[in-house]
Amino acid sequence: MSVAKRDIVALEGVTKRFPGVVANDSVDLEIRPGEVHVLLGENGAGKSTLIGMLSGLQQPDEGRILVDGEPTAITSPRHALALGIGTVFQHMMLVPTLTVAENLLLGGPWWQRPKTEELEARVAEITRTLGITVKLHAKVSELSLGEQQQVEILRAMVRNSRLLILDESTSMLTPKGIDELGALMRRLVEQGLAIVFITHKLKEAAAFGDRISVLKLGRKVGEIPPERFRALGEQAIISEIVELMFGKQKDDPEAAERPVRTIRAEAAPLLEVRDLAVAPTDDAPGLSSISFDICPGELLGIAGIDGNGQKHLAEALAGQRATVGGSVRLQGTPIEALSVGERRQKGLRYLTDDRLGEGTVGTFPVSINFFLKQVGAAPFWRKGVEQRAEIDKRAAQLVREYDVRTPSLKTPVARLSGGNIQKVLLARELAEGAKVVIFNKPTYGLDLSNTLASRQRIRDTAARGLAVLLISTDLEELLSMCDRIAVISNGSLVGTVENADDARTKVGRLMIGLAA
Amino acid sequence: MSIDTAPAAGATALDATAAVATRRDIQHRLLMTLGPILAALIIAGCILLAVGVDPLAYYGFVLKRGLLSPLGIQQTLTRMAPLLFLAAGLIVAFRAGMWNLGGDGQFLLGAVTAAASAPVLVEVMPAWLALICSFVIAMLVAMIWSLVPALLRAYQGVNEIITTLMMTFLGTSLANVLVKLMFRDPGTTVPQTRTLPVEDRLPRLFDTTITSGLLLGLVAIITVHLVMTRTAFGLKLRIVGANPRAAIHAGLGVPKLTIAVFAISAGLAGLAGAVDILGVQGNVRADWNPAYGLAVIPVVFLARMNGFAAIGFVFLLSVLSIGGESAARRLGVPNHFTLVLVSIVLIVLALAEYIDHRYNQSRKA
Numbered sequence: 001m002s003v004a005k006r007d008i009v010a011l012e013g014v015t016k017r018f019p020g021v022v023a024n025d026s027v028d029l030e031i032r033p034g035e036v037h038v039l040l041g042e043n044g045a046g047k048s049t050l051i052g053m054l055s056g057l058q059q060p061d062e063g064r065i066l067v068d069g070e071p072t073a074i075t076s077p078r079h080a081l082a083l084g085i086g087t088v089f090q091h092m093m094l095v096p097t098l099t100v101a102e103n104l105l106l107g108g109p110w111w112q113r114p115k116t117e118e119l120e121a122r123v124a125e126i127t128r129t130l131g132i133t134v135k136l137h138a139k140v141s142e143l144s145l146g147e148q149q150q151v152e153i154l155r156a157m158v159r160n161s162r163l164l165i166l167d168e169s170t171s172m173l174t175p176k177g178i179d180e181l182g183a184l185m186r187r188l189v190e191q192g193l194a195i196v197f198i199t200h201k202l203k204e205a206a207a208f209g210d211r212i213s214v215l216k217l218g219r220k221v222g223e224i225p226p227e228r229f230r231a232l233g234e235q236a237i238i239s240e241i242v243e244l245m246f247g248k249q250k251d252d253p254e255a256a257e258r259p260v261r262t263i264r265a266e267a268a269p270l271l272e273v274r275d276l277a278v279a280p281t282d283d284a285p286g287l288s289s290i291s292f293d294i295c296p297g298e299l300l301g302i303a304g305i306d307g308n309g310q311k312h313l314a315e316a317l318a319g320q321r322a323t324v325g326g327s328v329r330l331q332g333t334p335i336e337a338l339s340v341g342e343r344r345q346k347g348l349r350y351l352t353d354d355r356l357g358e359g360t361v362g363t364f365p366v367s368i369n370f371f372l373k374q375v376g377a378a379p380f381w382r383k384g385v386e387q388r389a390e391i392d393k394r395a396a397q398l399v400r401e402y403d404v405r406t407p408s409l410k411t412p413v414a415r416l417s418g419g420n421i422q423k424v425l426l427a428r429e430l431a432e433g434a435k436v437v438i439f440n441k442p443t444y445g446l447d448l449s450n451t452l453a454s455r456q457r458i459r460d461t462a463a464r465g466l467a468v469l470l471i472s473t474d475l476e477e478l479l480s481m482c483d484r485i486a487v488i489s490n491g492s493l494v495g496t497v498e499n500a501d502d503a504r505t506k507v508g509r510l511m512i513g514l515a516a
Numbered sequence: 517m518s519i520d521t522a523p524a525a526g527a528t529a530l531d532a533t534a535a536v537a538t539r540r541d542i543q544h545r546l547l548m549t550l551g552p553i554l555a556a557l558i559i560a561g562c563i564l565l566a567v568g569v570d571p572l573a574y575y576g577f578v579l580k581r582g583l584l585s586p587l588g589i590q591q592t593l594t595r596m597a598p599l600l601f602l603a604a605g606l607i608v609a610f611r612a613g614m615w616n617l618g619g620d621g622q623f624l625l626g627a628v629t630a631a632a633s634a635p636v637l638v639e640v641m642p643a644w645l646a647l648i649c650s651f652v653i654a655m656l657v658a659m660i661w662s663l664v665p666a667l668l669r670a671y672q673g674v675n676e677i678i679t680t681l682m683m684t685f686l687g688t689s690l691a692n693v694l695v696k697l698m699f700r701d702p703g704t705t706v707p708q709t710r711t712l713p714v715e716d717r718l719p720r721l722f723d724t725t726i727t728s729g730l731l732l733g734l735v736a737i738i739t740v741h742l743v744m745t746r747t748a749f750g751l752k753l754r755i756v757g758a759n760p761r762a763a764i765h766a767g768l769g770v771p772k773l774t775i776a777v778f779a780i781s782a783g784l785a786g787l788a789g790a791v792d793i794l795g796v797q798g799n800v801r802a803d804w805n806p807a808y809g810l811a812v813i814p815v816v817f818l819a820r821m822n823g824f825a826a827i828g829f830v831f832l833l834s835v836l837s838i839g840g841e842s843a844a845r846r847l848g849v850p851n852h853f854t855l856v857l858v859s860i861v862l863i864v865l866a867l868a869e870y871i872d873h874r875y876n877q878s879r880k881a
Contacts, residue, residue, distance in 0.1 A: 320764060340767030350765075358761040364754075372755065372766045376748035384748045 014063035023049035025218040038205040041215035055087040056080035085166040086156025096141035146177035206237040214244040269293035270467035276326035285491035294467035301482030302471040309491035318350035347435030362414030367395035392460040419450030436467045552565035556861040582839025595834040599793040600733030604740040605784030612777040613757030618680030619809025621687020626654035626786025632699035633799040637711040643716045658786025666778030670771035707802035718795035741823025753787040814862040
């Protein structure tokens, strides 16, 4: 570590909280010129929040950010730019109907004529040293995604950025585009720039980085400094990262020993899924030939990096998403043609991961949210008329039973913390009549005590003889709870592992695309 | 907004603080509603001053003619009937998160079909049955008219604000065409429909000129309010309005509910047209368009889509429009000044809401 290379930006014990979620938990980070600093972590690990704070969109609750060694409050994106911090966001931030030059000139003072000639000279200089070509007078909509990204990087350079943040920049690029971006990053750091490169792809991290920091659930769980980085080969780096990301940590309070449970193997499966297929959408791959069985009392886990079709799988099973093939049987009866409500009637329950987005109606009282999926059903509605006394009586019962901390039954559910909203959902899905329950990321964004409470609920559910499908991106969680773990990758199940001693390694290998 | 909403410090009894909080809440609500109205009256007064009219004389005249004179109050209450139906229709749509702005087209088509059918039907059946049939026909026609925006929204996700507005232009023109070409009364030279004899119209209340349509309107809006707040169907619509994704997650048939909302909303607008024709006007003249539908929208917002509050605000709008019509003739202030006044109220109210919100936020921070 040379003394000459002083940190451009350093984070000291930065913590950021959102209602019910700790997004960053005292994170330290040093960003130096001439280095590609890779921030690695899954969705929800807190990467985006960290960038939000660096680019002035959000303010840390605790800790401080040093710019050139001085504690600085980055108050706005404009301020961040003035400090020399340029960000290329995950989603393109260019105006598609304008030309490249016009996009680059946006944000200039409104009372001046745009200085086109000056820009052209500056762009020519930058592109020459970087060895890229940019068509200044082409419309942005006519450029490929890779070219658009170059324009965004160029924009940051035109504004004299010293630190360039690339947020999931490879997610929309072709393999060739990714290689080109890697080469471009190398040339940029050779010019003395600092780059923060955010990704959840291990191979890119190993190929493009100089230093790697691994984030997990808001905490920084490890760092590989440049000296060590150079000493290790690519395979060694990847396996070290896998260890950091998915490995068991000492003194981890979440680690609970999985009680040995015996599943009556002779029992017929409660849920049978055969060759389920779903068409792809813009943001997720489609599902193809998904098949699995779950027996009564069994807990099947679905592991995988986020965005590999988990949500589609849950929605297709619940009946919210149209399938293009395959069958789903509940206790031997086909249910693939039934509606959401009919499947629920038969005992299929889906606990969504999007608690406020679709799980609840935020402005409605807690009491009504318990019965959102039963509107019109007796005894809470009689002849279509609401029976407020019945609703309140049952809601009070559920609040007590599931330990929902709410000021009153009339409180709008959005005012509760994430953990308590989750309890409302648990109460709604697990109360009478459930046979098969799908949990999608049930502890995502919860604090420790609520995480542990939710997991206990899920274990109890399986212990009651229900079939449980647990979708999670937290491998630790799956290992501590499931009987079997299936790994989903790019919309298909790439393997199923019995949760025995070597399951951790096997699942980890399946997740990064290696054979178990 | 300078009311003291600081929490009572050190209050120990929970009930007491709760009671204080509720009273504070009600006081706050009243202030947040009446304050802006007062401010709006002052602003509108300034506009009147600027055009050389004494605002006190204008307001006094509006009050006297719209509220305090026996004839005026009867006219005001009569005017309320169609407005209440329209407000009821808008409450259903807005609470379900669907912006049916096509009220005028639906209203006029309902009015024209009622005006066309009632004089024919009274000749073949008892008057009461003819009235009921005309109401039903008007309602059905308006419902059918809403089908295009409803289907587009339900199955294609096309924004209903645009489609209902476009359909309202078409609807008003179609209504005109129907009056001039199909239902024109051959007995008169003016283009208008056949006139329903006064004795066959909706009965008047007691010895006044108030139409019994008022009672129908009150029944309609109170029913709508109770259905929206107390029934499973109403709750389903409110879920769709508050969080459409939660509605899908909960397994509600959102497309069918969407069509139902449009049908109910348009049906009530059609009934509004029918109640105005069968109770008051007796016929539809060509180019007649009172534009009640647009005037009622701000009223429903002022009432925060609450049926009972809407009754109060509809009454206020009626007083203003009846009084405003008289004042227009006497003081030379254009009729549409009523709408100017209502819109100023709405803007000031929105500003007050914004300031109140900012004030609360900064107090919390």
